[in-house]
Amino acid sequence: MNAEGPEDLDDAALLARHVAGDGGVAFGELFRRHRDRMYAVALRTTGNRELAADAVQEAFISAFRRAEAYRGEAAVTTWLHRIVVNACLDRLRREKVSVRRAGDLGELDLPDRHDRHGSTETALVVHEALARLPETQRAALVLVDMHAVPVAEAALVLGVAEGTVKSRCFRGREALAAMLRPGGLAASDAGEDEGAGPAVVASAERTEPRGAS
Incomplete structure (x- = not known):
């Protein structure tokens, strides 16, 4: 009987075979299996294509080298999400880049920003607003709202309590709703031009409730 090929194995079995030493197959x-999804998470978390690609590459290299650290307490995808999100946040902190250019925030197949179709305009506005959220809130919303990751799993990925994930999502949704109201982003830009941070972002960055870390 022929041995099972990589495509026949589940994620945990693949990781175990890798740890056992199969030459990287x-x-x-x-x-x-997972690069596209991880890139989508990274793109929405960083808001920048180049940073996202670098973070995914860094994350998969780290996963390759540290595969023996996986203990099976969570799904392999949860483990990979955690490594990718941490790589994204680390890069954002190190680079201290601004991720406010709408052209950097679209998906791989996002139409040209000069296309005036309503769905394109809406996507650009949403991505621009998302980029203005604090990193922790953005990461929570990307996982829970955009990639349908359960709150419990998102908590494992982010290394925080479930209540903290819910709090970050709630505050992030509030901030996004305010920015997406007519004039919301324009008002934020005006506030920045005057040297004052946009009120909606300041509100979003309020200290989380005690017990949420």
Whole structure:
């Protein structure tokens, strides 16, 4: 009977085979399965294509080298999400980049920003507003609202309590709703031009309730 090929194994079995030493074949299958989803998470978390690509590359290299650290307490995808999100946040902190240019925030197949179609305009506005959220709130919203990751799993990915994820999502949604009202982003820009941070972002950055970390 022929041995199972990488494509026949589940994620945990692939990781175990990689740790056992198969020359990277099993990990290559993991990368093939999950790279697109991880890139989408990274793109929305960083708001910048180049940073997202670098973070995903860094994350998968880290996962490849530290695969033995996976203990099976959570799904392999949860483990990968955690590494990718941490890589994104680390890069944002190190680079201290601004992620406010709408052209940097679209998906891979996002139409040209000069296309006046309503859905394109809406997507650009949403991505621009998302980029203005604090990193912790953005990461929570990306996982829970945009990638349908359960709150419990998002808590494992982000290394915080479930209540903290809910709090960050709530505050992030409030801030996004305010920015997406007519004139919301324009008002924020005007406030910045006057040297004062936009009120909606200041509100979003309020200290989280005690017990949320």
